[in-house]
Amino acid sequence: MIRTERINLGTRLRDVSLHLLKGSLTAVVGPNGAGKSTLLQVLAGLLKAEGAIAWMGDDLNSISFPERGRRLAWVGQDLHADFAFSVRDVVAQGRHAFGDDDEFIDSAMKALDIENLADRSVTRLSGGERRRVFLARALATNAPIHLWDEPTANLDVRHGLDVLQLATKLRNEGRAVLISLHDLRAALCFDQVLVLDRGHLAAAGNPDDVLTPELIHRVFGVKARMGQEMILELP
Amino acid sequence: MKRLWGPASLLAILLVVALMGSLALGEVRLAPSEVLSVLMGRGSDLARTVVLDFRLPRALVGIAVGASLAASGVLMQSFFRNPLASPGLLGVSTGGALGAVAALALGWTANSIFALPLASISGAFLATFAVMALAKREASAEHLLLAGVALNALFGAATSFLLNLTAGRFEVSGQIIFWMLGGLENRTWSHVWMALPGTVLGCMMLLPLGRSMNLLSLGEQGAQSLGVNVRRLQWEIIILSTVLTALATAVGGVIGFVGLVVPHILRLAIGPDHRRLLPLSMIGGAAFVLVCDLITRFLPGELRLGVVTALIGGPFFLWMLRRPS
Known part of the structure; x- marks a missing residue:
């Protein structure tokens, strides 16, 4: 669904080549400042970088803006909202590239558990609620590619697990989903893990092969040890 | 569209009443029936002169100025993602x-x-080009904002310098100060032709932008990811708001706070949707300026229009700053 050849952006990204398959769930992990958000923005066509990017076989530069909106949904970390749009109005913005039809809006709000907030102003929500609103807006696009930048940050345990389950569901529907996160244990459940370190791809592949104690020590500077732990899962 | 026609008719009625007031009230007081008969091509010579040569051009310039400044305010607030x-x-x-x-x-x-x-x-466009040169092509909103702050200080200093140069020439310096405070006195049909067609054209051009501006006001990158050509939209916003502000300043002098107060009150009443906010701000801005202009005719000492809008807008701005968001 997305293929890149040697993306470079100053010192922020160096020679990043990757391939996201149809029906795949990919995690991007890495220390603060490793370039996770930058990578997602470049893949989404929001930041210009050197190198080639193709979405569904088409060179990104040849895809019109509305068509980009239909093919790829991106959720950033900026949760700033100064204008009092209602939650439903914001989710409905996901249909912008489709001429503002009403499809997928209600199901998106249901999936993110924000139906009860529909008429509330986005300026009067907590950070976690607002993140779910922006995720619902992305979901309403019904796009085949989803890029979410730390979607579980400031979500409570339950809603965090909901979001990861939603990503799995989108993967099962045949979409390509790429998520950046800090929780390495959550990344173990993904199909593929990309490890970014100071702008370059330190490792990529199956999480069990990639997230070894050696790599975690080298990239994050912490000791990883397998042991007993509390496991949280949806009922 | 829900919640458009109700408020729009209310504001339109307000505008018509303000317009009638502008044509009827002043040193020569006319009855509404006299004003209407003049507008239909009849009426006494005195009434015809007062309405057609003085008050109608003044009111039309006021409408152009109010609509331009309020629309400009909405454009900039969406551009900077800041209601202030x-x-x-x-x-x-x-x-x-x-x-x-x-x-x-x-x-x-x-x-x-x-x-x-x-x-x-020319001065207004010089300012815009200077901001663009300072802020370059890929500038962030913050960068543009700071360039604007610096230019405001620079132009203000240059204006004061020119004012000093005219010291002693009381007629000229008086005229300058008069103009810097903004007003609609002595507006003629040439001012109407200078401002009104451009304002109408500019307003027509920006109405279709409302849909995309909704997305832009919640974030540039989010808007672009949903299919908006953000760079082009931002240029359209900058150019239209410059032209509209320039036209208004050219015929009415510096009239502050219209672009702040009108969109803000309307947002509280009808919400932030730009598809409604843009047309309603134009009508509301026009009515606001006409009402403020009427106030100048009745307060002692012939207070200037820019002073009246500032007297209303200044406290309003401070109240907005104090208000918890």
């Missing part, structure tokens, strides 16, 4: 003021009545 932004922000108003003051101080206005408005429009 206003047309003066990029230095466009002070640029326009500098152009006009230069024309007055250097005596260009003796040659043609168009010299002053043209100088003002």
Whole structure:
């Protein structure tokens, strides 16, 4: 669904080549400042970088803006909202590239558990609620590619697990989903893990092969040890 | 569209009442029936002169100024994602003021009545181009904002300098100060033709942008990811808001706070959807300026329009700053 050849952006990204398959769930992990958000923005066509990017076989530069909106949904970390749009109005913005039809809006709000907030102003929500609103807006696009930048940050345990389950569901529907996160244990459940370190791809592949104690020590500077732990899962 | 026609008709009625008031009230007081008969091509010579030569052009210029400034305010607030932004922000108003003051101080206005408005429009565009040059092509909103702050200070200083140069020439310096405070006195049909067609055209051009501006006001990258050509939209916003502010400043002088107060009150009443906010702000801005202009006719000492809008807008702005978001 997305293929890149040697993306470079100053010192922020160096020679990043990757391939996201149809029906795949990919995690991007890495220390603060490793370039996770930058990578997602470049893949989404929001930041210009050197190198080639193709979405569904088409060179990104040849895809019109509305068509980009239909093919790829991106959720950033900026949760700033100064204008009092209602939650439903914001989710409905996901249909912008489709001429503002009403499809997928209600199901998106249901999936993110924000139906009860529909008429509330986005300026009067907590950070976690607002993140779910922006995720619902992305979901309403019904796009085949989803890029979410730390979607579980400031979500409570339950809603965090909901979001990861939603990503799995989108993967099962045949979409390509790429998520950046800090929780390495959550990344173990993904199909593929990309490890970014100071702008370059330190490792990529199956999480069990990639997230070894050696790599975690080298990239994050912490000791990883397998042991007993509390496991949280949806009922 | 829900919640458009109700508020729109209310504001339209307010505008018509303000317009009737502008045509009827003043030193020569006319009955509404007299005003209507003049507008239908009848009426006494005195009433015809008062309405057609003085009050109608003044009111039409007021409508153009109010609609331009309020629409400009909405554009800038969406661009900067900040409800406190206003047309003066990029230095466009002070640029326009500098152009006009230069024309007055250097005596260009003796040659043609168009010299002053043209100088003002040039000054406003100079300001916009200066902001763009300072902020380059890929500039962030913050960068543009700071460039505007610097230019505002620079143009303000240059204006004061020109004012100092005219010290002793009381007629000229009086005229400059009069103009810097903004007003609609002595507006003629040439001012109407200078401002109104451009305002109508500009307003028509920006109405279709409302849909995309909704997305932009919640974040540039989010808007682009949903299919908006953000770079193009931002240029459209900058150019339209400059032209509209320049036209308003050219014919009415510096009139502050219209672009801040009107959109803000309307947002509280009908919500932030730009598809409604843009047209309603234009009508509301026009009505607001006409009402403020009427106030100037009745307060002692012939208070200037820019002073009245500032007296209303200044406290309002402070109240907004104090209000928890």
